[in-house]
Amino acid sequence: AFIKCNNIHCPSRLERSILYWCRKLEMDGIGEKLAEQLCSSGLVSNIADLYRLKERKEKLLALERMAEKSANNILDELENSKSMTLITFISALGLPRIGPEIATLVCTEVESLDELIEMSSNQEESIEKLVKIDRIGEVVASLLLEGVASRRESILDLYAQVEIIEGENKPNRGILSGKTLCITGTLSRPRKEIALSIKSEGGKVVSSVSSNLDYLVAGESAGTKLEKARGLEVKVLNEEELDELIGGRILSEAPRERQSTLGEF
Missing domain, CATH: 1.10.150.20 (5' to 3' exonuclease, C-terminal subdomain)
Incomplete structure (x- = not known):
């Protein structure tokens, strides 16, 4: 039988939380092996300790196969991820x-x-x-x-x-504020990622086409939604036109793993 640990402070969860944080902030220098070393050595006991490694550089360098250049790269990545x-x-x-x-x-x-x-x-x-x-x-x-x-x-x-960063927390202050969009067809990126881009610029994403719709984002094989939008004279955008509309600002923090399914931290 599968046994799930409910202790949020257990070592394996700590390692995964460190990895998860680093991946979300697009830090490549801390992988599974290093996360394990940091935790088992006691250098890191929570995510905040990552940002204290600069003060503990000598202990960081003492880790197996940790060279000065690698340590500096890791510390630089951490510093650049602070904001x-x-x-x-x-x-x-x-x-x-x-x-x-x-x-x-x-x-x-x-x-x-x-x-x-x-x-x-x-x-x-x-x-x-x-x-x-x-x-x-x-x-x-x-x-x-x-x-x-x-x-x-x-x-x-x-x-x-x-x-x-203050002033960038509320996504409803963007160029699509007050606009309603629907997404249909096959697109180059996952639909959730495109929807997140729209929401980050203040837009609302709906699942159906109506006269209240401002834009239909249509990919290949758009089908009946595209026909209905044209009949209602709703503005139709392809993926490139959407990117141009929002200035190409596809949400930079939309990571490879869209949702946390770990739930262990």
Whole structure:
């Protein structure tokens, strides 16, 4: 039988949380082997400790097969990763079912990490607020708040080590603010990624075509939705035209793994 560990502080979970954070922030220097070394040596006991490695460089260099150049590259990567949006911070924590898409939706209503932490201490009332957000249900709202509450101290520790960029947390201030879009057909990128790009610029993504639609993003084999949009005189965009419309700003933090399924951190 499969046994799931529920201890969020166990070593294997720590290693995975370190890897998950590094991948979300596009740091290539810390892989599985190094994550294991950092944790087993005691150099890192939480994500925040990654940002203290500069102060512990001698111990970092003492790790097996760690050269000066490699250590410097790792420290440079960590330094360059310190500045991020609230969306990136939340999605990189590895909370169960809280990936970049959910984090983007949450940040339409939650303006700061301080607010989210405060909400986690009053979960009943906060769940009511979160479920008012389109596509956020009670289960996801509860997982988010419970995840933050159970990791409060480590999150605050991490918060003290990084910088959350002000003014870039709310995705509804973009060029598509107030616009409704529908996506159909076969596209070069996953549909979730394109939807996330739209939402990051303030747009709303719907599943059906109506006269209230502002744009239909159509790929190959678009089918009946394209026909209906043309009949309703809805503006039709291909993928390149969408990218041009939003200035090519495809959400840079939309990572290879779209949702956290680990839920162990």
